[in-house]
Amino acid sequence: MGVRAAVVGARQRDAMTAPLFVTADDSLLDELLRLAAAAGTTPEVASDVSAALRAWTRAPLVLVGEDLAPALARAAPSRRDAVFVVLSAPVPDRVFQVALALGAESVAELPRSEGWLVERLTDVVDSAPARGLTIGVVGGSGGSGATTFACALGQLAARSGPAVVIDADAFGPGADRVLGLDLVEGVRWEALGHTTGRLSARALRESLPRRDGVAALSWYADAKPRRLQPFAAREALSAARRGHDTVVVDLPRAPDPLVDEIASRCDQILVTVVPTVAGVAAAMRTAGRFAGPGSLGLVVRGSGMDDDSVARVVGAPVVVRMAEQRGLAESLDLGLGPIRSRRGHLGRAAATVLAVFGDRLPRVA
Ligand SMILES: Nc1ncnc2c1ncn2[C@@H]1O[C@H](COP(=O)(O)OP(=O)(O)OP(=O)(O)O)[C@@H](O)[C@H]1O
Ligand SMILES: [Mg+2]
Numbered sequence: 001m002g003v004r005a006a007v008v009g010a011r012q013r014d015a016m017t018a019p020l021f022v023t024a025d026d027s028l029l030d031e032l033l034r035l036a037a038a039a040g041t042t043p044e045v046a047s048d049v050s051a052a053l054r055a056w057t058r059a060p061l062v063l064v065g066e067d068l069a070p071a072l073a074r075a076a077p078s079r080r081d082a083v084f085v086v087l088s089a090p091v092p093d094r095v096f097q098v099a100l101a102l103g104a105e106s107v108a109e110l111p112r113s114e115g116w117l118v119e120r121l122t123d124v125v126d127s128a129p130a131r132g133l134t135i136g137v138v139g140g141s142g143g144s145g146a147t148t149f150a151c152a153l154g155q156l157a158a159r160s161g162p163a164v165v166i167d168a169d170a171f172g173p174g175a176d177r178v179l180g181l182d183l184v185e186g187v188r189w190e191a192l193g194h195t196t197g198r199l200s201a202r203a204l205r206e207s208l209p210r211r212d213g214v215a216a217l218s219w220y221a222d223a224k225p226r227r228l229q230p231f232a233a234r235e236a237l238s239a240a241r242r243g244h245d246t247v248v249v250d251l252p253r254a255p256d257p258l259v260d261e262i263a264s265r266c267d268q269i270l271v272t273v274v275p276t277v278a279g280v281a282a283a284m285r286t287a288g289r290f291a292g293p294g295s296l297g298l299v300v301r302g303s304g305m306d307d308d309s310v311a312r313v314v315g316a317p318v319v320v321r322m323a324e325q326r327g328l329a330e331s332l333d334l335g336l337g338p339i340r341s342r343r344g345h346l347g348r349a350a351a352t353v354l355a356v357f358g359d360r361l362p363r364v365a
Helices: 003-009 026-039 049-055 069-074 093-102 112-128 148-157 199-208 231-245 257-264 276-292 307-314 329-334 344-361
Strands: 021-023 044-046 064-067 083-087 104-107 133-138 163-167 215-219 246-251 268-273 295-300 317-321
Touching: 003 083, 021 026, 021 049, 021 148, 026 083, 026 112, 026 199, 044 049, 049 069, 064 069, 064 276, 069 093, 069 246, 069 268, 083 093, 083 112, 093 104, 133 148, 133 257, 133 276, 133 344, 148 163, 148 246, 148 268, 148 344, 163 231, 231 246, 231 257, 257 276, 268 276, 268 307, 276 295, 276 307, 295 307, 295 344, 317 344
Parallel strands: 021 044, 021 064, 064 083, 083 104, 133 246, 133 268, 163 215, 163 246, 268 295, 295 317
Antiparallel strands: none
C-alpha cells in the first residue's frame, strides 16, 4: 500500500486539526501526502472547489495546489491565515498573482520547500490538543508494584486503542521486558537521545516495539543505564500523547527535576501502596512530592490497613485496591505481560482505573 492509500485510508481522528489539501493533481497530492505522513498528520483532501470551500475555514492550514488555485481564487473564499499555494515545477510569475488573489501567505515550490512544509504540518499537529490520557505511576515504596501496574494499564488500555508505556526508570526491569517486548525490534531511548528536532507522533508510534496495540519506550536491556535526556523525554512524551489514546509513564521513585516535570505533564498520578505501616509511611512521602489538586490517586496492593486509613495518612484517595495477582511471575517469564485475563485482580484493577480516569477527562474526538 502506498503512502497515499495509507494516509487517505487512515481514520480521521483529529478532524479539527487536519490540514486541508486542495488539488486534483494526483502526483502533487502524492507528494503532499508523503510530507503529511512525515509530519504525522492526516489531511482532509478536497479535489474540487466546492469541497475546498466547505472545509476552508475549519482547517488550521490550507495547501492549495497550483492546478485549482485560479478556480478557487475566482470563487473568492473568505480571507484567512495559513494558506499556501504549492506546486512542483519552477514557479511561473502568474502563480504569484493567483496567490495574491487567494490571500495566500506565500508560494511553496516542491521539492525545494519540502522541509519547511513538513515543519508547518508538524506545527499543526503540535498545536492540536493532546488527546492521549496520560497516567504516571510511581511506587509509594520500593517493590510496591508500580512498574507492573503501569504495564498492566498499558496492556489493558490497548484493547480499545493504541497505548504506550514510557519507561522513565532506567534502573527498573524495563517496560519492554515486562510487556514481553524485549525481543521485538523498535526504537529505544538510546536512539532518541540525540533528538534535536520535532518528533512526529506517527513516526514514534510506528517505530516503537509493539504487540497487540501496546508499545514500550525503554532502554536496551544490555546497555548501561543512562539518564533521560530532557529534550528527548519532552519530545517523546508529547509525540506519544499525540499518537496514542493512552500513555502510561513508569516514574522512578528517586527525586529528579526531569521526573517531576514529566509527572507534571501527566493527567493523573497513581501511587502504588502496600498497606502496611511502613508502606503507607513511605507512600506519604512519595505522594507529598507529586501532590497537585485532584491529580493523585492510590492503588493499594494486598491487605492490611483499610482504605480510609490509607487515604487519610497518605493524603490522597484510594482509586482501587487489589489482591496479589497469582501466576504473575509465570506470565512475565512467558513474555505475556502482567495481564493474562481481564478477570484477574490486576486486570480488574486496571479496568477500574481506566474507567475512572478515562471518563473524567475531556477527550478529543
Ligand atoms: N499486583 C501484583 N500481584 C503480585 N505480585 C506483584 C504485583 N505487582 C508487583 N508484583 C511483584 O512485586 C515485585 C515488584 O514489582 P514491580 O517491579 O512492579 O514494583 P516497583 O514498585 O516498580 O518496584 P521498584 O521500586 O523497583 O520500581 C515483582 O516481583 C512483581 O512481580
Ligand atoms: Mg519499578
